Amino acid sequence: xxxxxxxxxxxxxxxxxxxxxxxxxxxxxxxxxxxxxxxxxxxxxxxxxxxxxxxxxxxxxxxxxxxxxxxxxxxxxxxxxxxxxxxxxxxxxxxxxxxxxxxxxxxxxxxxxxxxxxxxxxxxxxxxxxxxxxxxxxxxxxxxxxxxxxxxxxxxxxxxxxxxxxxxxxxxxxxxxxxxxxxxxxxxxxxxxxxxxxxxxxxxxxxxxxxxxxxxxxxxxxxxxxxxxxxxxxxxxxxxxxxxxxxx
Amino acid sequence: xxxxxxxxxxxxxxxxxxxxxxxxxxxxxxxxxxxxxxxxxxxxxxxxxxxxxxxxxxxxxxxxxxxxxxxxxxxxxxxxxxxxxxxxxxxxxxxxxxxxxxxxxxxxxxxxxxxxxxxxxxxxxxxxxxxxxxxxxxxxxxxxxxxxxxxxxxxxxxxxxxxxxxxxxxxxxxxxxxxxxxxxxxxxxxxxxxxxxxxxxxxxxxxxxxxxxxxxxxxxxxxxxxxxxxxxxxxxxxxxxxxxxxxxxxxxxxxxxxxxxxxxxxxxxxxxxxxxxxxxxxxxxxxxxxxxxxxxxxxxxxxxxxxxxxxxxxxxxxxxxxx
Numbered sequence: 019x020x021x022x023x024x025x026x027x028x029x030x031x032x033x034x035x036x037x038x039x040x041x042x043x044x045x046x047x048x049x050x051x052x053x054x055x056x057x058x059x060x061x062x063x064x065x066x067x068x069x070x071x072x073x074x075x076x077x078x079x080x081x082x083x084x085x086x087x088x089x090x091x092x093x094x095x096x097x098x099x100x101x102x103x104x105x106x107x108x109x110x111x112x113x114x115x116x117x118x119x120x121x122x123x124x125x126x127x128x129x130x131x132x133x134x135x136x137x138x139x140x141x142x143x144x145x146x147x148x149x150x151x152x153x154x155x156x157x158x159x160x161x162x163x164x165x166x167x168x169x170x171x172x173x174x175x176x177x178x179x180x181x182x183x184x185x186x187x188x189x190x191x192x193x194x195x196x197x198x199x200x201x202x203x204x205x206x207x208x209x210x211x212x213x214x215x216x217x218x219x220x221x222x223x224x225x226x227x228x229x230x231x232x233x234x235x236x237x238x239x240x241x242x243x244x245x246x247x248x249x250x251x252x253x254x255x256x257x258x259x260x261x262x263x264x265x266x
Numbered sequence: 267x268x269x270x271x272x273x274x275x276x277x278x279x280x281x282x283x284x285x286x287x288x289x290x291x292x293x294x295x296x297x298x299x300x301x302x303x304x305x306x307x308x309x310x311x312x313x314x315x316x317x318x319x320x321x322x323x324x325x326x327x328x329x330x331x332x333x334x335x336x337x338x339x340x341x342x343x344x345x346x347x348x349x350x351x352x353x354x355x356x357x358x359x360x361x362x363x364x365x366x367x368x369x370x371x372x373x374x375x376x377x378x379x380x381x382x383x384x385x386x387x388x389x390x391x392x393x394x395x396x397x398x399x400x401x402x403x404x405x406x407x408x409x410x411x412x413x414x415x416x417x418x419x420x421x422x423x424x425x426x427x428x429x430x431x432x433x434x435x436x437x438x439x440x441x442x443x444x445x446x447x448x449x450x451x452x453x454x455x456x457x458x459x460x461x462x463x464x465x466x467x468x469x470x471x472x473x474x475x476x477x478x479x480x481x482x483x484x485x486x487x488x489x490x491x492x493x494x495x496x497x498x499x500x501x502x503x504x505x506x507x508x509x510x511x512x513x514x515x516x517x518x519x520x521x522x523x524x525x526x527x528x529x530x531x532x533x534x535x536x537x538x539x540x541x542x543x544x545x546x547x548x549x550x551x552x553x554x555x556x557x558x559x560x561x562x563x564x565x566x567x568x569x570x571x572x573x574x575x576x577x578x579x580x581x582x583x584x585x586x587x588x589x
Contacts, residue, residue, distance in 0.1 A: 031518060031538050035405040044402075055519050112381070113374065135367065138518060140401050140408070143362075143383050147339070147371025156450040157339045159368030162512075172454075176364055176513075178276065178466070180458025184451055193368070196519050197512050229380035233396060233409040238544070244551070244561045249570025255550065256582035258566060263548050265470070265527040266494055266583065 019166065019188065022128040023061045024119055024145065025079045025094055026054035026137040027087035041234045044139075051090050055202070056134025058097075060192075062199040063164055064132065065098040072166040076100045080122065082115045084108050088218065095213035096205035102216070107223035110231060112140070116148035117226035123153060129188040130171070135160060135195050146193035156190045162197030269295040270355035271304045271323070272346055274365050278310050282428060282467065283361055285321045289429040290388070290421050291359045292322025297392055302433075303327060303353040305440070307334050307345060312437060319435025321428060327353070327440035337365060338449035343372040345442045350377060352440070355416065362420035363466065370420050380412035386425040386524070386545060403518045403541035423466050424524045425545060465514065468497035470527045473516060473543075475501040477532020477553060477572050481509035486576040487531060493583050499523070501533045517542035532572040535560025552576070 029035075030050040038045045053061070061079065068074040079094040080103045081087050091102045105122055109115045123131060131153075133146030150157035162181065163174035173184040176195055205213070247255045259266045271291045273284040288304055295302045301324040306315060308330070315326045327349050334341060346369065350358055358373065360366035362384040374381040382397045389397040395412040397419065465471065472491040474484060484498075491498045498514060505515040516523055518538040524545030531552050533539060540563050543549065551564035552572045561567045568575055 029402070031403065033402075035402045037406070112371070116371075116375070138403050141384060141399075141403060142381075143367045144371040144374065144381055147368060148375050150339070151343065151372040151375035157368065157372070158451060159339065160364040177456075177458060178363075178464055179460065179462060180456065182453050183455040183457075184453055186451055190450070195364075196515070200506075229374065229378070229412065229414050230382065231411050231413065233411050235401070236398075236407040236409070238404070238407060241563065242565070244564040244567040246561075247566060247568050249568050249575060252568065252575055252578035253582045253585075255566055255568060256579065256586055259527070259548075259550065260586050263527070263565070265548055266586070 019074050019129045020076050020078070021064050021074055021130045021132065022078045022080055022123065023057060023064060023099070024131065024133045024149070025057040025061070025081050025091070026134065026139070027051050027081060027083050027090040028054045028137050028139045031055070031138055035237070037235045041236065042232070044235070051087070053090055053094055054134050054137045056136065056194050056196065058202040059196065059199045060132040060134060060194040061094060061097060061099060062203045065203060066199065067166050073169060074166065078103065078128070080105070080119060082107055082109050082118050091218060092213050093205060095216045095218070096209040097203045098209060100216065102218045103221060104218065105221045105223050110228045112142040112144035113148055113229045114226045116145045116152055118223050119145070119149050120152035121224040121226070122221055127189065130190060130192060132192045132194055135193050146191055150191035153191065156186060157193060158184060158186060158190065159193040160195045161192050162195045164192065164198055267298065267300045268303045268353045268355050269298065269300060269357045269359065270350050270353050271302065271359045272369070273304060273306060273361070275306060275308050275310050278308070278314065280314060280317060283423050284318070285428045286423070286426055287359055287361055287421060288318050288321035288323050289431065290426045292431050293388055294357055295322070297389070298357070301325065303355065305329070305346060305349040307342065315437050316435060319433050320430055322431035322433050323435050324433045325353070326435060326437045328437060329440050329442060331441070333444060333449065336449070336451065336453050337368070338451040339368050339372055340447050341444065341449045342369055343376055344444060344447045346373055347376045348442045349440060350416070358416070358418045360418070360420045362422045366420045370418050374418050377416045377418070378414055379416035379418045380414040381418045382410045382412060383420045384422050384522070385419055386422050403538070404544045405537070405541065422522065422524055422545065424469070463497045465497045465499055465516070465521055466523060469525055470494045470496035470529070471499050471523060471525045472496045472529045472531065473499035473501065473533060474504060474531045475533030476503050478504070479573070483573070484510070486580060490529070490576065490580050490583065493580065493587065501539050530560050530564070531576060533560055534558040535563060
C-alpha cells in the first residue's frame, strides 16, 4: 500500500500572532514552524503500522508551500516518511491547496491519502474533504483510529457521543482527528541524519483557482478585566452568576 | 433564490443545534429578502419536521430513503447538491460539527462555492459577501470574502442562539437521484453513550485541569455539573493522563466549544486551551496561581485552592437553587 500524508507547515501553537501590510498579511518574523499537530499524529500512526509490517510499501508526505517550509518537511522525513513532495506555491485558500494537491496526486496516485482535520493556522477544516471530491474518492472524516491488516482497512470515526467502526475499500481520503496516535513521534539522531539524503521533490504548481480571499485580519478585542472574588466568599461568586450574569 | 440549511437528526429528532441553524439561516434570508429551505435526511416524523417552521423555515425537504440512514460523505454530498439546485440556493448553511466538516468541503467543490467554516456571526455584508471567522486558533479574526455566486457557511454551535420566527412551513418529500453514486462507507459497529448531555450541546460546561490533582477528585466536578445541568470537560493534560476520556478534552486539538458559561477549575489556561473555549460567553476561573493566563480570559475569578473552593461552590449553588 502506498500512503500519502498531506502536511501543513504551521506556526508553533504558542506563537504570538501579528499582522503586517495594513493587517492583510500574517507576520512570519520570529515564528517557529511545526508540522500541523493532526498531520503529525496521522504520520505517526502510519509509521507505526509500517513498522508493524502491516503491508505498507511507502509513506510519502506532501506539502503546499514555499521553500521556507522545507525544515518542517525534513522533520517529517526525520520522523520516518520515505519521501517528500513540496508543491511550490503560497496558497490563498483551502480550495487552492486542495486543487494543487489533487493535481499532483492524479499524476501519481496513492491507496490512502490522509489529511489532518484542520490546520492550526487558518483552521479551515476543508482541505481533506475538498481533495476527496476533486479526486472523486470516498472520504471518511473525524477518524480517531486506523488499522491496516491483511490488506483491509479498519477505521473509527467520531460521532456525537461515541464512535462508529467502519470498513472502507482503498483508495480513499481519510481526515484525521485526535486519538489516531497518542503522542507524535520525535525524530532521533539517526532519523535526522537519514532525512538529509531522503528525496524531497519540488513540483511547480498547476494553475489552480481560488474561491475565497481574506480581506483583512483583526486581533480579538481585549476582554474586560476579570472580576476577582475573595476565596473566602465563594457564595459571592455564585450570587454574581445568578443575579448579575443570570447564567445559573 | 433561497438559503438552504442542512440539519442532521438524532434518532428522528431535531435538537437545539437544528433550530439554531434555521434561526441563523432565516436571518440571512431576511438580508437577502428570500426564503429559508431546510433539508432533512433520514426518517423524521411530520410533527418533528413541522417544528423547523417555528424558527423560520418556509419549506422543508425531507429525504426519507433507506439508502441514506448512515452518513456516506459522497452520497450525502450528492443529495445536498441536488437539493441546492432544486431550491435554487445561493447560500448553504451547515453546522460546524463533524458532519458539517465532512460535507461542506465536498459541497464547496461540487458547487464551485466558496466556503467559510466555523463562523460565529452573521455576514457583515452580502455584496461582497464578507463574513468573519476565527483563525490561528482564536488568536485572530479573518474577514473572509466569498467570491462565488453560491456560498457555503458552517456555523459554530451555540454561537448564534435560537430565535423564534414562526413561518407557514411546507413539508415536501424530496427524492434525489442517486443512480450515479454508491455508498462506500460500511459501518460495522456503533458505540455511543445515549442520554448523556453532549459537551457541544451544553449551555454550561464544568471543566477540570491538572489542579484537580487526580481522577478520584472528579466527583465534585460531576456533582456541580449535575446541579447546573452542565456537561463536564477537561484540559489536555487531564485527558492525556487518562484521568478523563479524550471526548472531554477542550482546546485547540480537542473540542472547540462556545457555551454560555464555562467554569474552569484548576486549569491554568495554556494558549491552546483558551483557543478551544474563548468563544464562551462567560468564563469563571478558579486557580491558585494569580498569574495563571486563565484569568486573562475569565470574567469572574477566584484565586484560591480549587479543592477548598469547589465544595463551597457546590454548597452555594445548592443554596441558591433552593431559594
